Each structure stands twice: as structure tokens, then as C-alpha cells.
Amino acid sequence: MFSFFHILRRKGTAPVALFFISLFLMAAGSTSSEFLHGIDVSRYQKDVNWEHVKEAEIHFAFMKATEGDFLKDRYFDTNWENSRKYGIKRGAYHFYLPDVSIEDQIEIFKRTVTLLPGDLAPVLDVETPCNSISDAQLRRDIFQWLTAIEEHYGVKPIIYTNQIYYNRKLRGYFTDYPLWIARYQNAEPITHPKDNMAFWQYSETGTVKGIDAPVDMNWFFGDVSALNKLCVPAKAAAPAPTGTMAQNNEL
Numbered sequence: 001m002f003s004f005f006h007i008l009r010r011k012g013t014a015p016v017a018l019f020f021i022s023l024f025l026m027a028a029g030s031t032s033s034e035f036l037h038g039i040d041v042s043r044y045q046k047d048v049n050w051e052h053v054k055e056a057e058i059h060f061a062f063m064k065a066t067e068g069d070f071l072k073d074r075y076f077d078t079n080w081e082n083s084r085k086y087g088i089k090r091g092a093y094h095f096y097l098p099d100v101s102i103e104d105q106i107e108i109f110k111r112t113v114t115l116l117p118g119d120l121a122p123v124l125d126v127e128t129p130c131n132s133i134s135d136a137q138l139r140r141d142i143f144q145w146l147t148a149i150e151e152h153y154g155v156k157p158i159i160y161t162n163q164i165y166y167n168r169k170l171r172g173y174f175t176d177y178p179l180w181i182a183r184y185q186n187a188e189p190i191t192h193p194k195d196n197m198a199f200w201q202y203s204e205t206g207t208v209k210g211i212d213a214p215v216d217m218n219w220f221f222g223d224v225s226a227l228n229k230l231c232v233p234a235k236a237a238a239p240a241p242t243g244t245m246a247q248n249n250e251l
Contacts, residue, residue, distance in 0.1 A: 069104035
């Protein structure tokens with residue numbers, strides 16, 4: 001697509017692009033007056049030069065860690081270490097498969113990902129259709145993953161999804177959890193009044209220095225201080241989970 005976002009791909013014009021995109025976001029209804037730019041990566045981006053990514057003014061990066069109960073992303077360890085080495089706030093995500101044991105999906109993520117203070121909260125990527133379980137069971141499994149992961153790491157996880165999946169399955173049910181929603185039109189995602197959208201994935205075809213493949217591009221609605229509130233605290237004590245799954249009767 002061609003829009004203000006296209007300007008980001010032109011060398012030397014990032015400050016101008018950031019200014020215009022900020023105006024666009026505020027006009028779209030965002031309450032925050034500050035935004036941070038980030039990316040998410042997996043094996044599809046292959047070898048990432050994180051030093052160059054840092055030079056591109058990327059503030060945060062999520063990287064795929066695990067999928068289902070069997071897969072660890074082959075580039076996760078390298079991405080995990082090198083993003084931190086170059087001062088990019090890092091986060092790890094699990095790609096959820098609805099027809100796989102949720103207990104096993106919890107365990108593979110816990111075995112794979114070690115979080116340090118300052119790392120972003122774990123993310124559950126929820127976007128896979130499945131006709132073999134009900135929507136109610138789907139939401140129970142998601143909630144089980146979220147509560148178990150919060151108890152283990154001491155920080156409330158983030159839910160990633162896309163606008164269509166959110167509308168059909170998740171809208172208004174996870175009001176205690178930060179949401180990260182993909183919508184690639186030049187329009188901010190539309191959410192339930194009680195939901196908390198923290199991240200917007202606005203493109204899946206971005207270009208960033210240091211990455212030789214299209215990459216997902218994201219905005220965080222807030223400044224560095226707000227982003228830090230979604231991170232592992234300095235002395236995480238792993239308290240009992242406090243989230244609840246709302247009862248949403250809306251169609």
C-alpha cells in the first residue's frame with residue numbers, strides 16, 4: 001500500500017514520516033500523544049543485523065519463540081541475544097494452535113524462554129482458525145495459558161491477534177490484558193470500549209535496515225515509561241494471576 005507509512009522506507013526521511021504518522025494516529029482517535037516504533041520477526045526474516053536495526057530507530061522487537069507443542073523458532077536464540085546486545089527492548093511470543101494441548105503449549109514456552117528484568121511481557125499469538133473446539137473452549141484455553149505464564153514470569157502477558165479474529169472470538173473477553181492487533185488498512189483497529197489495545201501492527205511488508213526481507217511493523221501507544229510498565233519488573237515476585245475472563249454477551 002502507499003500511504004504515510006511508505007515514507008518510512010525512504011532513507012533519511014524517518015523524522016518527517018514519524019511526525020506525519022503521529023498526526024494520523026491522533027486523528028484516528030488514539031488517546032496517547034506519543035508513539036514508539038517496533039517490529040516483530042521470526043524465521044522468515046532469517047539473519048537479522050540488530051546493530052543496523054537499532055540505527056533505524058526501532059525501539060522494541062518481538063520475536064517468535066515457539067509454536068504449538070513441538071516447534072522452537074530456529075532463529076530465536078540468536079535474535080533474543082543480539083537484540084538485547086544492541087539495546088532494543090525485546091519480547092518473545094508463542095504461536096497458539098487451538099487443537100494442541102494447552103498444557104503442552106504452556107510448557108514449551110516456559111522451557112524455551114528465560115525473561116530478564118526489562119524484557120517485554122510474553123505474547124500469545126492467537127489467529128489460527130479451528131472448527132474442532134467451541135469458542136468458549138478456545139477462550140478457556142487462552143485464559144489458562146495467560147494465567148499460567150503470568151504466574152511463572154510475574155508479568156501480565158499480551159494477546160496478539162488480527163482485527164477479524166478479534167471481532168469474532170476475543171472482543172470484550174480479555175479486558176485485563178494488553179492487546180496487540182493487526183490491521184493493515186490505513187485505519188486504527190476498532191476495539192471494545194473496555195479492551196486495552198497497546199500495540200497496532202499496521203503493516204506486514206515493512207522495510208528496515210538490517211533485515212533483508214519484508215517485516216511486520218508496529219506502533220506502541222505510549223512513551224518509553226509506558227512501555228516499561230509492560231515489562232518484567234526489576235524484582236518479579238511471580239504473584240498470583242489477577243486477570244479475569246469477562247462474560248461478553250454481545251454478538
